[in-house]
Amino acid sequence: MDTKEALRGKRRGWIKNAAIIFLAIMLVLTFFSNTIMNRSLPEVATQYVSSGTISAKIRGSGTVTANSAYEVKVKENRVIKTVAVRKGDTVEVGDVLFILEEGESTGLQELRDQLDDAKYNYRLLLLSSPYINTSSDSREIERLKEKVEEAIEERDLSYVTDAQIASAESDVTDKEIAAETAANQIEDLDEKIAELNEQLAGLSGGTVNADLSAEQKALDAAARELNSKKTELQTANLIYGRAYEKLSEIAATWEIEYHPEYSLEARMAGYARMNPGAGLDGITYSEAYEKITDAKVALEAAQIAYNDAQTAYYNRLAELGASSMESAQASSLKAQLETLEEQKKAAEKEKKNADKALEEANALLETLKTKKENYKMLDDAVKAAEDALEDKLISVQESQHSTTVEKTKFDLDVEKAKKQIDELQEKIDKYEEGEGGDTINAPVAGTVTAINISAGSTTDYDVSLMTIEENDRGYMLSFSVTNEQAQKVKIGDSADVTGYYWGSDIKATLAAITNDPAGAGQSKLLNFVVEGDVSAGDQLNLAISQKSANYELIVPNSAVRSDANGYFVLTVQTKNSPLGNRYVATRVDVQVLASDDTNTAVSGSLVSYDYVITTSSAPLTPGQLVRLVEN
Amino acid sequence: MRKAMYALGRGLLFLTALLFAIVFLMPTVLTITNSFMSGTEIAANYGVVFSSLSNTTTYISDQVNLKFIPDQVSFSQYATALLKSPDYLLKFWNSVILVVPIVIFQVAVAAFAAYSFTCYRGKMKEALFFFYIILMLMPYQVTLVPNYLVAEWTHLLNTRWAIILPGIFAPFSVFLLTKFMRRIPVSLIEAAKLDGAGDWKIFTRICLPMCRSALYSIVILVFIDYWNMVEQPIVLLSDAEKQPLSVFLSQINSGEVGLAFAVATIYMVPTLLLFLHGEDYLVEGITYSGSVKG
Structure with missing residues (x-):
């Protein structure tokens, strides 16, 4: 019974302790509840609503x-080879903007063809004149016509474009460079050859006696001597061994009855001293010992002689090796020399060819230049022949003194054809004026x-x-x-x-x-x-x-928020509770009137000195409890 | 044969009792296990129950899913109740502030009243006791309106006294303790008187020690009764911050179901501890057993 009571008491004690712990925990949690809750609330910074001036700014970018x-x-039709600048690059006057393909403007070529056609048509028209009826006139005209054609043919043979001349010039430059390169190469090769010759001269010219037989012989003799001394030592060792054995046998019992304390060695030494004549096969023990000592000395001498002979042999061998290396180097240098000589010959040949090519290129350039100079003269001759033909035709025509309608019509046609020729000539002159080199450079x-054109495209006349x-x-x-x-x-x-x-x-x-x-x-x-x-x-x-204006309600820009329902600000409303003040974020809808870099003027159900939330440590929703930032 | 029939009868009785035990225990077990579920799981299981409260919310499950084992044990509800929201702790202490004075003073008043009804003689005594019994038999709702009127008249409305004062003078404990004290032998009291003991000595040295089990029973029953009160605070305390935690548990909404499970579990701890502490006395006191020793 007592045990049962004790158990009950124990249980009650345990439950009492549990209750105390429970209440203590609840008390502690209550004490720290505000602290813990505040830690979990978003922290907000606030600022009061004020009134003042807003200087709005207009912003824009461009x-x-x-x-x-x-x-x-450009006033020509040329193919763009490379566009040398990029959009955004800064260029100076004369900077290359475009590199053009070689060749003449296609437009100019076309115009020249057109001019030739017009002239041909003009002549045909004149020839078809109804007033040419005398055979003498006809023959004269025919002769003049042939003269014109011959002059044109001769002139066309001399027609050379600037591009051809430029190409020939460039060819000459290339050939000059090639000739110079070949000359430089020859010079280099000469230098190398001279250098190699010097090196060759520096190598020892005398031949080295490759005979090793004397050293070999001395070495062999020393080896033989060494071997014989070794054999002698072995024989002496054998004799000495046998003498030692015999002596030890005899001396084992020598004077044992008088001096039992003597060791075998002492007995042997004593016996040998007392019996100097005792021995084996006529050799005493001391003689055998002396013999072995002599043999050892002789062996050492033979060994020294052998070592010397060997050193001499190897020294000789090394001398021979060095000599053979030098000769190998010399032969290698000679081979190099030969190669260089061959290269030099090839370079000389190349230089010869280059010089020849240069001469040819120069000749071609000269020919082209001469042709170009002649072309003008020949062109003048063509013009003179054409003028002569024209004059003749006109004189024949005028000699008729006819005033028929047909004549008037014919005159008009002639005038038109002449005008066409003049126009074409004018165009060609303009083109020729605009004709530049192979680059287009920056004028400013x-x-x-x-950049309106890309590489590979053809330029249009007077188009940007x-x-x-x-x-x-x-x-x-x-x-x-x-x-x-x-x-x-x-x-x-x-x-x-x-x-x-x-x-x-x-x-x-x-x-x-x-x-x-x-x-x-x-x-x-x-x-x-x-x-x-x-x-x-x-x-x-x-x-x-902008011009500034006064407003009643001004809040910081960061306080103004917006969602699908428009602009709003979050104000802080305070609620008292037994555990202290609680701050609630409350939504107030506003209209934005103006704003500058920092502030916004608003209208809405706000009063001055309301606190608006500017920043928060976490996203806020209206109605959410917040914590004010500690100053 | 008779023996077999007896065993069968006992077996059936045991099964029936077990069934009832399961049915009665299930809500408690459900509360405790579900308090360890996350808010998402609670919403998925019971959200549909509260769908009528909130028209905007759509719930995953269209039927209630009674579950005892959480998908993933979570202490988030406890963390919310104990760490993130001081309101629930405040309401817990509101409960303590209301219940502890009621229990202490009600037991004190009942002890004095019961001694008076037991030891003093007078014409009014029985009539007064009968009046107490009548009062005890009345449902609480009947006296709630007079209570409200009196509280308003005395300007105690929306103060804790409006709950505490009627609680102190509740008739149930007076009735129970009187019935228990009357079982103390008169000879025992008379012997004490002969020995020169006064009323205070008799009350403190004889009556109270002999009524210990009854006092324990009263403490437990009154504590449970007032710890779980809902109507009185709702009617007499309009200020929500003064209301006890039991009121919150009666007013849960869809978003707080999981929280309510956790709070309910915490809330049942004091009752449970008190019951375990005085379990033996409670049984003893209620069954009137062991009234007189030696």
């Missing part, structure tokens, strides 16, 4: 363009803003190939704003450049307000003059201040 743009054009300094904006003529920038915004700025206002880190001291001034072609009457273009460290193509962000 690309800087130069005030003046130069269009690069500036930045390449557009490239646009270069001239940097020294100033820069412009423009962007579109609403009409309301445009009304709040005036010409001469300066704008701030924002977010541009590559240049400094950039000044933008509003120069003009123009209609925006893309704005359908709803927007205007603000045009700024940009000065300072900018270049065409730069993207700039500008901010220009």
Whole structure:
């Protein structure tokens, strides 16, 4: 019974302890509940609603363009080989913009063909004149016509284009370079050959006696001597061994009865001393010992002699080796020398060929130049022949003194054909004026803003190939704003450049307000003059201040939020609770009236000095409990 | 044959009792096991029960899924109740603040009243005791309205006294303790009187020690009764911050089902500890056994 009571008491004690622990835990948790909860709440920074002035800014961005743009054009039809610049590159006057394929303008060629056709038609027309009826006139005209054709044929034979001459010049230059290269090569080879000859002379010329027989013989003799001494030592060792054995046998019992304490060695030494004549096969023990000592000395001497002979042999062998190396080097140098000689011969041959080719190229160039000079003369001759023919035809025609309608018509046709010829000639002259070399160079300094043609394409006559904006003529920038915004700025206002880190001291001034072609009457273009460290193509962000105004409710920009229902701010509402104040984020819908870089003017159910949430440590939803940031 | 029939009868009785035990225990077990489920799992299992409360929410399951074993044991509900939200802890202490004075003072008042009803003689005594019995028999809802009116008249409405004062003077414990004290032999009290003991000595040295089991029973029963009260706080305490945790448990909504399981589990701990501590006395006190020793 007592045990049962004790158990009950124990259990009650345990339960009591459990209850105390439970209540203690609940107390501790309650004490720290606010702290723990606050840790989990988003922390917010607040600012009160104020009144004041808002200076709104108009912001916009645009690309800087130069005030003046130069269009690069050519008056010929040429194929572009390479476009040497890229869009955005800055070029100086004379910089290569395009490299053209070799050859004449196709347009010029066509015009020349057309001119030839027109002239041919003109002559046909004159020949078909109804007034040519006398045979003498006819013969004269025929003769003049043949003369013209001959002159044309002769002239055409001398027709040489600039491109041909340029090509021949380039060929001459190539050949000159080739000849020079060959000469340089020969010079190099000469130097190398001289160097090799010097090296060859430096090598020892005397032959080395390759005979090793004397050293070999001495070495063999020493070896034989060594072997014989070894044999002698072995024989002496054998005799000494046998003598030692015999002595030990005899001495074992010598004077044992008198001196039993003597060792075998002492007995042997005593016996030998007492019996100097005792021995084996006539040799005493001491003699045998002496013999063995002598044999050892002789062996050592033979060994020394052998070592010396061996050293002499190896020294000789090394001498021979060095000598053979030098001879191998010499033969290698000789082989190199031969190769170089061959190369030199080949180079000389090459130089000869190059010189010949250069002479030929020079001759060709001279011929072409002469032809070109002759062409003008021959062309004049053609013109003179044509004029003679024309004069003749006209004189025949005029000699008829006819006033018929047919004559008038014929005259008109002749005039038309003549006019056509003149026009074509004029065009050709213009083309020839515009005809340049094989490159198109920059006529002005500036930045390449557009390239309208690519490599492989053919240029059109007087059509823009490239646009270069001239940097020294100033820069412009423009962007579109609403009409309301445009009304709040005036010409001469300066704008701030924002977010541009590559240049400094950039000044933008509003120069003009123009209609925006893309704005359908709803927007205007603000045009700024940009000065300072900018270049065409730069993207700039500008901010220009509007006229300022006073507002009742101004909140920081960060306090204004928006969602599908529009703009709103979150205010902090305080609620008292037994465990302290609770702060609740409450939504207040607002209308945004104006804003600048930091503040926004709003209207809505806010009162001055309401606290609005500006930033929070976590995303907020209206109605959420928050924690105020500790200052 | 008779023996076999007796064994069969016992077996059937055992099975029936087991069935009832399972049925009665199931809600408690369900509460405890479900308190370890995450909010998502609770919503998936029981969300449909609360779908009528919230028209906007769509639940995964279209029927209630009674589950005893969580898919993944989670302490998130406990963390929310104990760490993230001081409200529940506050309500727990509200319960303690309301119940502890009621229990202490009700037992004290009942002890004095029971001694008076037992030892003093007078014409009004029986009538007064009868009045107590009548009061005890009345459902609580009947006295709730007069309670409210009196509390308002005395300006105690929306204060804890509106709950504590009626609780202190509740008739049930007076009735139970009187019935128990009357079983103390009169000879024992008279012997004490002869020995020169006064009323205070008789009350403290004889009556109270002999009624220990009954006092324990009263403490447990009153504690359970007031720990679980719902109507009185709702009617008499309009301020939600003063209401006990039992009111929150009666007003759970769809988002707080899992939390309610965890809070209910925490909430049953004090009752359970008290019951375990006085379990023996409770049985003894209720069955009136062992009233007089030696």
